[in-house]
Structure formats: C-alpha cells, structure tokens
Amino acid sequence: MTRRRVAMPGLVGSMAWWMARWIAIAVLLVAWEGLARSGLVTPFMLPSLSVVLARIWSDALSGDLLQNLWLTLYRALAGFAIAAGAGTALGVLIARNRFIRWFFDPLISVGFPMPKIAFLPIIALWLGYNDASKMTMVVFDSIFPVVTAAIAGTLAVEKELLWSARNMGASERQLLWEIVLPAALPQVLTGLQVALPIALIVSIVAEMTMGGAGLGSAMMVASRFADSPGVFAGITEIAVAGYCLVKCMALLRRRLLLWHQEALAPATA
Amino acid sequence: MMRYSALRGQRAGVRRIVSGNSNIVIDKVSHLYRPSRGREVLALDDVSLEIRGQEFIALLGPSGCGKSTLLYLIGGFLATGKGSISVGGKPVAGPGPDRGIVFQHFALFPWKTVRANILYGLEKLGLPRAERERRAQSFIDLVGLRGFEDSYPSQLSGGMKQRAAIARTLAIDPAILLMDEPFGALDAQTRNLMQSELLAIWQRSPKTVIFVTHDVREAVYLADRVVVMSARPGRVKAIVDTKFDRSDSDIFKTKAFIDKIDEIWCLVRDEALKAQAREDESA
C-alpha cells in the first residue's frame, strides 16, 4: 500500500500569495515602462522596458546572449562544483579531526568577513587573465559557506545514530559514508544554497575586472560605451539567470531531502 | 505467535556472535565522566551486578544516577575504566550486534524508510538478500507496522517510531536487549500499550533485557528484578525481586503489586530528593 501525500493545508492560500507576487511584478514592469516614457528621466538614465527587452531579444538572436551566458555559467558552476566537493570534504574532516580543526579555525574565522574579491589581482598575477583564475576566485569565495555548513552538519549528527549503526556492526568507514554524510546532508545543502549565488556573482565580477567575454564583461563594455540599454539588459539577464539557478537548487534540495521535507507535512495515524 | 516460532527454526543460518550463555557480569565498575567543558564527574562508583541469561532487569533511579551510563558501558559505547564487564565470559570490547540497543529518541535513520532502517542491521550481518527481506517484513509485521514499511520516520507518530526502532534492533536477533528509557518520549497511553507489547515479544523469544527507567511502576511491571541505584555517583542501592504473573490483567490492582511499588518508591525517593538538592545547588 503506497501512502498518498496529504495536500498541504492552506494550499489555496499559498497559491493566492504566489499570484499576488507575480501581479506585483507585472505592475512594477508596467511602472518601469511608464516612468521611462514619461519624460521624468532621460532614456540614458532609464531606458524603457521595451527597449531593454528588444535588446535582449537581438542579443539572443545574434547568439551573443547564449555565448556570454554559457561562459559565465560555466565558470561559476565549475568553480561551484569544486567548492562543493572540496568544501564538504574539508568540512567533514575539520569536524572529525581535532588537529585539522585547530589549524583551519582561524583561517575560516578570519577569512569569512574578508572581502575576498580583493585577492583577485593576486590570483590574476599567478594564473593569468583566463578562465582558470576566474574559477579559482569563484572557488575561494564560495568555499567558505560550504565548509562552515559541512562542519555544522557533521557536528550535529546525533550520537545515538552513530551508536545505533555501530551497534549493528558498522565499521568506521561505513559510519562515515552511510551515516554521517546522509545525516549532515540537510545542512550541507543549505551551505550549497548560500554558495551558489556567490559563485555566480563572483564569476561576473571577475569578468568585469578581467574581461574575456561573459555577461559581466559584456555589461562593462556596454557601460564604457555609454550603452544604457546594454547595461540594463545585462542586469536583467543576470537577475533571471540567478533566479533560475536558485530555483533549480531549491528543487534539487526538495528532491534529495524528501524524507526531511516530509517532516513539515502533517503526520497521520 | 506462529510467525515468530517459525523464525526461531530458521536461525541456524544466521551468524551469531554470542551463542548460548549470555550472562552479564559487572565487576566493580567505576566511570568518570569527562565533559569537554567543566569538571569531571564520577558517574558510577564501584558497581557490581550479575545478570542471568534471559532475565528482565530494570535499572531504576533518579536522573543523573548513571543508569544510562551503565547501559552504555555494557553496550560497549563507552570504555570501561575501572572494573570490568563481561558477557558470556568474554570482556566487552566495543559495540556489537549481540547487544542490541534501543534509545529513548528512537535514533531511526531519518533518510531511510522503516523497511530500509530494519534492513540496515541485516545487511551488516551479511545475510543473503531474500533472507533479509523476509526477516525485515516479519519484524515489521511483528510490531504492527504493516502498511508503513515505505514511510519515513518523520511521517510516523512517536509510538510507531519506537516500534520501528524496536523492530530494527530485534531483527538482528541480539541475545541481549539494552533499552534506554525507550518509552520515555511517548504519551502515557502509548506507553502502557508499548509495555504490554514488549512483554509479549519478550515472552515469545526470551532475551536478556536491561531496561533503564525512572518510572517505578513500569519497572515493577516489566522486570523480574529491579536494581535501584543511588543518586550520583551511582551505586547499587538495592536489588528487589519483582516477578509477578504478568498475564493477570488485574495485576495492577493486587495488594502485592501495590506494596511492591511502595517498597521500591521509598528506596528511590531519598535518592530522588538528593538528586534534586544537588541540582538546586548547582543552579
């Protein structure tokens, strides 16, 4: 017998809220167009929505949009993947090993509030003006939230879960892979959710600084040429890309943590 | 009843860690608790106890008396410092499937379904696949969770979670069952139901059971003998025989039962007051 999911209470309520949001956004877009056309601001300061959309469309048609988007995403996601893997491994290690924890604690504590983007010129000096340096910057910036989340998640694993597994004969290695990692997963995923937007924006800033095509680079070029529609198109494209990434990540989280999310659903029996 | 007898015949193919004798001998055990922060505390002081095979023992005492600590020492989760604990003649060297443990907060793996939780221990035992599935299902049926095999723990009520946890531990067929206030997190009605169910299961397949509780009535009802422990540092204050005819449904009303509860409560009360006083001091 398979159990069917009970409909979330207030489903109608949450749908109405969702619609209200999109209505509000639609109103905003209309206001944008209205303001731009009203003559209160110059087309340079605020190009009208229609002009910006037309620009995005023409970029899409010429293939520029796709190419820039692909480059930015490639750098961001490659760096993110490395930060995710290395960061999780490092975090678990730090949580479990006293010496490693002692060594990395000040590094993390000092590193977190630092504007790490300041290190970009140094990375560029070492690795050149290319994808590698951009990706390195992405890794450097986005690894911090992953590590702290992995540490917290690993430390929070209930002792009784580990004892139950050992009770049933699990070895140390099995404990790590079969118990610690799944138990820490919710928190690790939260860290990844924080790290993803960071990865995107660092990739863009690196492009703005170093050039080399991509959304950030294209926006900077537009800015230098006083190409106002281009700049606004860039902002819109980045916002949409960011939004989609965040949504994908949230969906992934829901999928992976089916058992966790269920805790929010009303219990029966 | 028939299902379980059929299971017992199948045991031949199962790898057993401890065969036959499951006497537990606790010899002059002391345990020092060293927290990462703060002073170290003597949790147990020179505790000696002998538990016969297939006996049902309750460890009773106020909070902080070290009863759970003693359980964890028997289970091999904590290392014995002073003194020794041996099971079936062999000293305890670490956790193992011969001493199954059930925790107060269930400790079910939240990312696994009920069935997967139960299968976990069976996989570790190295049973062949068909055998694993069969055993898992039979224990699910045994604790009355048929129909919920594919649910996640977060979808279950407290009583159901505890039944799943018990099924998981029973499935690996341990000779000794360690239970750490297993019904403490349940509401009173569920607790009563679970107590009867536990007795029923125990009577069908006798194991040595060490049951930690602070509920006197629960201890007297379930156990053959009740070990009353003193307030911290834990010592054995008294051991009282509490064997009753548990099949008698009016047992709770009999004078003998009520007198027994009184007797033990008097023993516990002083210790409870001492423990309370100590808490007030340190607050």
Next chain:
Amino acid sequence: MTGALHRYLPLVILALLWEAATRLGIVSTLALPPLSQVLRAAYDLARSGDLLTNAAASLYRAGAGLALSIVIGGALGIAMAWWRPVNVVVGPLVELFYPVPKSALIPVTALWLGFGDGSKILLIFLGCMIPVTLGAFNGARSSDQALIWSARSMGASRLRVLWDVVVPSALPELLNGVRTALALSFVLLVSAELIVARSGLGYMIGFLGAGGTYDGMFAAVLTVAFLGFVADRIYQRLMNRVLQWRE
C-alpha cells in the same frame, strides 16, 4: 591572552612558512614577495600618505553608503512591518530586487555617476539596503504580541509603542542584517574600486599591480582584507554590547 595566541597560532605558522618559502627560493619572489618585503612596502605606503588617502576615500564611500542604507533601510523595514499599505507597495520591490546580485549594479552606477565617489556610495547604498530592510522587517514582525498589548494597555499611543517596543524587539535581527550589510559593503567597495575608480584601496591594488610593484599590491590587498576583518570584529563587539539584555 594565551588563549588568543593558541587560537591564531596557525596564522603565525603560515606567515612564517610564507617568509621561509620565499626566502629559500622554493617559491619565486616575483609571484610571491616575501612577507617582510610586503610589510615593508605597507610601511612605505603608509609613510608616503598614499595608503591613508586611499583608505580614507574608501572608508568614506563605504561608510556613507552603509549609513544611508541603515537609516533608510531600517526605517523602511520597520514601516513595512508596522503599516500594511507600505508592505503591499514596497514588499514586491524588495522581493524583486533580492535575487539581483548587487555587484551587477556596478556598471549601471558607473554609467550614471561615473568614476567618482557618488557611484560607489550609490552602489553600496542600494546593495546594502536589502539585508538591512529584511533584517528590520523580520525583526519588527517577530516582536512579541504580548509586549505590544501590555504597552497599549498602559496607554501608549501606536507611535510610542512602535518606538518603545517594536524597535528594541527588532534590534537583534536588524543588527544581524547590518552585520551582513557591513561585509557586503566591503565587497561592493573593493569590486567597484577594482573596476571603475580613480582612487581608493581597490584602485590602489589595481594600480600597483599594473605598475609591477607587487609587494605594494600585496600590501594593499592585505590591508583591505585586514580592514574587513577588523570591522566585522569591532561590530560584533558593539552588537553584543547592545544586545546584552538578550539571554
């Protein structure tokens, strides 16, 4: 004191390794100037006044932008929580701009206001508004209904209740939002100065790097990093002091 030393010992070890590796030639001094040389360069830059003038420019921009965002963002967040109409109008705006990466506003502020202070202040103001507003909003919303009712029953007007009860209750979350904004302000500042500036610490890093004065560049980078770290620590102390009444 020894506790702090023990805690930061790994950093000291790393510093020593840095010095040793470069002096012993394991790492090329071109790519990584020895730490002593970097410190020397920092000292020279400080002495010549370069470091100070640029740091002043940077801190002025960050400070102004941050201050504006705290005042306006804080007021806005509390207003949103307290008056329904404000929430309805401003809420969607905040929601819309939340996913926009703040650094993406660098080209547009540069477009509007050029390479001077104005563009940076505007950028930091806009960027930091979001965390501050959200912090104020969430904080104000979480104020205990019982406290509000108590105050009202003692005859406080709606406005007084706002000031006496809601604002203090909102303080923890608001201050946390400000902490996020503080770190963000540094990031936005450095990013903007690396790309579109003619003064400031970020500009200095780029300038020194382009000129080949790598020890100076490293010195500037470390200065910025250090400032960001110190600002956060000081703010933490202040925050804890203000929130002392919290358990």
